[in-house]
């Protein structure tokens with residue numbers, strides 16, 4: 168990561184809850200100095216207070232012209248939280264928001280037409296450096312600005328630049344919210360294992376290790392997910408019996424996952440209007 172600009176001008180983090188903390192931990196691991204970080208959060212965690220005791224700037228005055236300001240508050244808090252950033256627009260600050268729904272135009276309306284704004288959508292595996300973040304910037308974003316934003320988000324996982332902001336609702340529905348679907352899959356597999364007579368802890372161990380191993384295999388293999396699925400499926404065997412249920416177009420995963428992702432995408436659009 169190119170730390171020089173951040174080191175010289177500072178990094179502001181507005182909101183440091185689950186996602187803010189995951190990103191901050193990644194930046195600190197990648198060499199961002201505590202005294203270059205300015206966090207604004209009315210309800211700081213003990214972890215954050217501990218960092219403040221070691222040099223991080225917590226709820227202090229902000230630098231005049233920080234290199235970057237990351238916006239990580241809930242969309243519902245945006246109108247209350249955003250005005251505190253207006254003084255920074257006069258400088259060369261790059262604004263990067265990770266809030267679901269909130270459009271670039273909404274930030275422009277509050278921060279003004281001169282603000283350099285990138286919308287990003289990370290996900291919680293960022294907490295272990297395995298996040299997935301999609302980014303899109305407004306017309307004022309230079310290649311250097313996008314590189315800085317990608318550098319910051321690369322500290323917690325993979326990044327991809329989108330072609331259009333309109334893609335952000337679907338991205339939010341697939342990868343932003345997606346970890347929750349997988350966690351629910353783990354919960355339901357473990358519960359079903361219990362229903363088949365396994366002790367709860369064994370059922371959970373099996374479900375967890377299976378999702379972990381299958382995810383890693385899918386990521387590392389040169390074979391497609393479809394082929395990997397076929398590799399598990401013996402004709403007339405146990406997997407085929409399960410897939411008859413799960414792959415049913417009307418009642419299985421195709422229908423239910425499609426409905427779930429459409430619902431998340433629609434909610435992302437709604438959040439953008441509120």
Ligand SMILES: NC(=O)C1=CN([C@@H]2O[C@H](COP(=O)(O)OP(=O)(O)OC[C@H]3O[C@@H](n4cnc5c(N)ncnc54)[C@H](O)[C@@H]3O)[C@@H](O)[C@H]2O)C=CC1
Pocket residue numbers: 181182183184185186187207208209210211239240241242244247248265266267288289290291343344
């Ligand atoms: N949790 C997730 O999986 C993901 C969340 N996001 C987005 O990240 C943002 C933050 O989400 P989480 O970290 O999950 O929420 P969170 O509730 O854990 O964190 C929000 C933080 O904002 C702070 N806050 C509240 N009012 C504030 C104000 N006026 N000024 C400064 N800070 C204020 C809260 O004290 C809290 O620490 C949301 O906009 C969400 O859409 C994006 C991708 C994934």
Ligand SMILES: O=C(O)[C@@H]1CCC=N1
Pocket residue numbers: 267339343344
């Ligand atoms: O549920 C939400 O609205 C946020 C955005 C993506 C994940 N969590």
